[in-house]
Amino acid sequence: MKVSESFETVLKNRDLKLDKKDLCDGGIAFLGLYSEGEAEFPFSVVFDDSEDRTDYQITYEGIGNGKDFGLDLFDVLYSINRLNQELVAYYTLLVDSDGELFIRYVGRVTPFETFTLYELLVIGSKIASEVRRTLLELKDENDS
Structure with missing residues (x-):
């Protein structure tokens, strides 16, 4: 069994529908949107489809933009360093060159370990939401 087949079974059993996209390099991406209140975070799980151990990456984007928070x-x-130490746990909070904040997790998985991949998605959703809430609180403190 391939990793994608195993992961699709886990998603189906948890009633989670993600868009599956075949990548040109033999990789597979599962794309979704996490919503909580007014916050929405696009996320992706990307890996090479294999019957053996393979690397994967989970990314949550759209957490915010440093410029939008009015922070220098x-x-x-x-804030990124503090949150990485105190809150982000397995994930890493990063900022790209245009100021967008995102979290990422990189690991390895076999077709027999894909439930762990699902659990990391659940954790990542909560972390992304908490990071955004924390940054909004920091913005409010700076606006006062």
Whole structure:
């Protein structure tokens, strides 16, 4: 059994529908949107489809943009370091060159371990939401 088949079975058993996309390099991407209140985070799980152990990456995007929070670069980087130490757990909070904040997790999985991949998705959704809430609180503190 391939990793994608195993992962699809886990998703089906948990009644979670994600869009599956075949990538040109033999990889597979599962795409979704996590919603909580007004916050929405697109996320993806990407891996090479294999019958053996393979690397994967989970990414939550759209957590925010440092510029939108009205923070200077020092405050954004300080907050990222603090959140990585205190809150983000398995994931890593990153900022790209245009200021977008996202979290990412990289690991390895076999077709027999895909439930763990699902569990990491659940954890990632909560972490993305908590990071956004924390950054909004920081923005409110700076606006006062």
